[in-house]
Amino acid sequence: MARIAVDAMGGDFAPQAVVRGAESACREKIVEQIILTGNEDLIKPLIKEPKGIEIVHAPVSVEMHETPSGALRKKRDSSMNRGFELLKSGAVQAVVTAGNSGAALAFAIFTLGRIGMVDRPAIATIHPNIKGGITVLMDAGGNVDCKPAHLIQFAIMGDAFVRSVFGIKSPRIGLLSNGQEETKGNELTREVHTMMKSIDVNYIGYVEGTDLHNGCTDVVVCDGFVGNVALKISEGIAESLLSFFKESVEKSITKRIGYFFMKDAFEELRKKVDYSEHGGAPLLGVDGICIICHGKSDEKAIKNAIRLARNFIDKNLNESIKETMISYFQS
Amino acid sequence: MARIAVDAMGGDFAPQAVVRGAESACREKIVEQIILTGNEDLIKPLIKEPKGIEIVHAPVSVEMHETPSGALRKKRDSSMNRGFELLKSGAVQAVVTAGNSGAALAFAIFTLGRIGMVDRPAIATIHPNIKGGITVLMDAGGNVDCKPAHLIQFAIMGDAFVRSVFGIKSPRIGLLSNGQEETKGNELTREVHTMMKSIDVNYIGYVEGTDLHNGCTDVVVCDGFVGNVALKISEGIAESLLSFFKESVEKSITKRIGYFFMKDAFEELRKKVDYSEHGGAPLLGVDGICIICHGKSDEKAIKNAIRLARNFIDKNLNESIKETMISYFQS
Numbered sequence: 001m002a003r004i005a006v007d008a009m010g011g012d013f014a015p016q017a018v019v020r021g022a023e024s025a026c027r028e029k030i031v032e033q034i035i036l037t038g039n040e041d042l043i044k045p046l047i048k049e050p051k052g053i054e055i056v057h058a059p060v061s062v063e064m065h066e067t068p069s070g071a072l073r074k075k076r077d078s079s080m081n082r083g084f085e086l087l088k089s090g091a092v093q094a095v096v097t098a099g100n101s102g103a104a105l106a107f108a109i110f111t112l113g114r115i116g117m118v119d120r121p122a123i124a125t126i127h128p129n130i131k132g133g134i135t136v137l138m139d140a141g142g143n144v145d146c147k148p149a150h151l152i153q154f155a156i157m158g159d160a161f162v163r164s165v166f167g168i169k170s171p172r173i174g175l176l177s178n179g180q181e182e183t184k185g186n187e188l189t190r191e192v193h194t195m196m197k198s199i200d201v202n203y204i205g206y207v208e209g210t211d212l213h214n215g216c217t218d219v220v221v222c223d224g225f226v227g228n229v230a231l232k233i234s235e236g237i238a239e240s241l242l243s244f245f246k247e248s249v250e251k252s253i254t255k256r257i258g259y260f261f262m263k264d265a266f267e268e269l270r271k272k273v274d275y276s277e278h279g280g281a282p283l284l285g286v287d288g289i290c291i292i293c294h295g296k297s298d299e300k301a302i303k304n305a306i307r308l309a310r311n312f313i314d315k316n317l318n319e320s321i322k323e324t325m326i327s328y329f330q331s
Numbered sequence: 332m333a334r335i336a337v338d339a340m341g342g343d344f345a346p347q348a349v350v351r352g353a354e355s356a357c358r359e360k361i362v363e364q365i366i367l368t369g370n371e372d373l374i375k376p377l378i379k380e381p382k383g384i385e386i387v388h389a390p391v392s393v394e395m396h397e398t399p400s401g402a403l404r405k406k407r408d409s410s411m412n413r414g415f416e417l418l419k420s421g422a423v424q425a426v427v428t429a430g431n432s433g434a435a436l437a438f439a440i441f442t443l444g445r446i447g448m449v450d451r452p453a454i455a456t457i458h459p460n461i462k463g464g465i466t467v468l469m470d471a472g473g474n475v476d477c478k479p480a481h482l483i484q485f486a487i488m489g490d491a492f493v494r495s496v497f498g499i500k501s502p503r504i505g506l507l508s509n510g511q512e513e514t515k516g517n518e519l520t521r522e523v524h525t526m527m528k529s530i531d532v533n534y535i536g537y538v539e540g541t542d543l544h545n546g547c548t549d550v551v552v553c554d555g556f557v558g559n560v561a562l563k564i565s566e567g568i569a570e571s572l573l574s575f576f577k578e579s580v581e582k583s584i585t586k587r588i589g590y591f592f593m594k595d596a597f598e599e600l601r602k603k604v605d606y607s608e609h610g611g612a613p614l615l616g617v618d619g620i621c622i623i624c625h626g627k628s629d630e631k632a633i634k635n636a637i638r639l640a641r642n643f644i645d646k647n648l649n650e651s652i653k654e655t656m657i658s659y660f661q662s
Contacts, residue, residue, distance in 0.1 A: 144517035178559035186475035209563025213571045228509035232540030240544045248596040258592025265579040
């Protein structure tokens with residue numbers, strides 16, 4: 001039986017969207033038990049389908065603008081940290097939150113602890129590529145100002161993640177750079193590039209921005225500053241293109257006819273680029289399964305994040321990462 | 332009368348595509364005189380419409396895989412550097428090259444020299460945004476491992492560029508970061524963020540990846556490593572989306588009907604994301620107008636790059652940047 005804690009107060013549309021998403025996940029039997037953490041007085045009246053849903057009260061919430069260190073000092077009693085405490089105690093097997101992602105990273109490290117040999121846990125976002133597969137970007141925003149050893153750890157965790165969850169036997173690991181040639185890169189990537197060749201992953205060398213979506217690599221490794229810029233440009237362009245078509249269609253009757261016939265293609269594309277379809281991104285390197293969702297998560301995004309968490313529980317993700325890290329650093 | 336030097340040997344489709352592009356530019360009266368630099372034996376037989384075209388022989392070419400320092404040592408007699416020498420001597424008013432962009436930056440600095448007060452010339456790419464305007468990204472790849480002062484110079488040059496070429500009176504300058512909050516950024520951006528507030532530009536603070544295409548800012552400032560990743564992700568996603576629609580359409584008759592009615596919208600979009608429509612990107616901070624084109628430039632891209640160069644000559648871009656730099660650093 002899978003039990004998952006969901007931060008009912010996290011995200012722009014909380015607690016409504018979170019409660020609805022949790023109810024959907026139970027109704028669709030994605031998970032047997034959900035524990036909503038947060039202010040009971042606010043959450044309880046919203047629940048329409050109580051089957052499988054439990055509330056664990058937390059008096060405060062982490063706000064979106066709070067600094068991670070500030071939240072860590074003042075918000076130990078928050079809905080967010082309550083989830084991590086439940087995971088630490090074994091009451092649940094995963095946590096889902098759409099709250100302040102910096103604070104989530106801080107509380108995950110503080111309450112769950114890091115997996116041995118991991119200095120910096122990282123956010124791994126999952127991107128559909130044009131070959132019909134997925135490409136994982138990490139770190140997508142947890143860690144700015146990384147040292148070479150951190151990127152090596154991201155590569156090893158990314159390798160374990162893709163192997164255990166997507167069943168790819170020897171994932172291709174690329175290092176994000178400003179060109180594929182050996183002479184490219186900055187101080188950080190040049191050092192990592194040399195180190196990568198000596199570790200036991202299928203390192204394919206430098207990759208470029210274009211390679212995040214063309215299916216040439218399974219994992220794209222970078223520091224969290226670059227990763228976050230990359231992630232948000234991806235989101236932004238896809239949204240811009242769809243809004244461009246929408247405007248076009250509104251202006252012209254013939255285009256509206258065309259749209260009618262192509263609706264499936266647009267819908268499929270919208271799904272591909274829609275954050276809510278992926279649900280969220282795992283935080284890898286903390287000792288427990290934790291899914292970080294977009295702040296704008298709606299009911300569907302929350303439900304799909306719960307589905308992702310369930311998948312990771314079934315695939316025993318945390319143990320895979322632990323075993324991989326141990327085998328790399330003890331050999 | 333405008334005279335522009337075009338590197339006939341630069342780019343994946345040189346010299347054919349370059350010669351055709353130069354001929355188109357003359358035929359369409361974009362420019363009165365073009366000097367093609369390169370191997371005369373190879374170029375001459377390709378010319379079908381000699382009106383307005385002149386050849387200046389250069390015995391060697393810079394290859395795409397050469398390092399900038401290697402090219403600088405061994406290829407002073409190259410088609411690329413010949414263009415810069417012509418510009419330096421006053422024989423032409425601008426240079427266009429689709430060759431090795433690192434080498435172009437090196438030769439531009441070596442032969443033309445930098446504008447006073449500029450430590451690092453930068454590549455400024457021009458992106459259409461959803462508001463129907465443009466957003467300039469700089470540096471898009473010239474300089475990895477920047478210091479805070481370099482980014483300040485990029486901001487000032489970007490400000491002058493947008494004012495003089497696009498007529499925007501008080502361009503909004505954003506600093507690319509991993510979030511808009513003051514607490515975001517890495518070591519480099521945090522320092523630049525503080526410095527930006529004390530210079531006389533319309534600094535709007537941190538911007539994110541999404542802001543490159545949503546029209547919220549006129550200039551996006553970043554180091555060349557991050558800028559190059561951003562640029563290539565933009566290119567890659569747009570291509571991926573168009574190829575996604577193409578596949579969709581090929582598979583289904585109803586979608587093909589839909590496509591027929593929406594063809595204009597697709598064509599318009601293709602133009603927006605197609606590199607060849609923009610032509611190229613100016614290298615700002617060297618003492619002369621220099622347009623760097625994509626290595627994959629075809630005839631149309633070369634022609635449009637020549638059009639861009641002509642526009643910059645007419646707008647007196649180089650003098651604007653010089654004056655702006657002097658006024659900032661002497662006040």
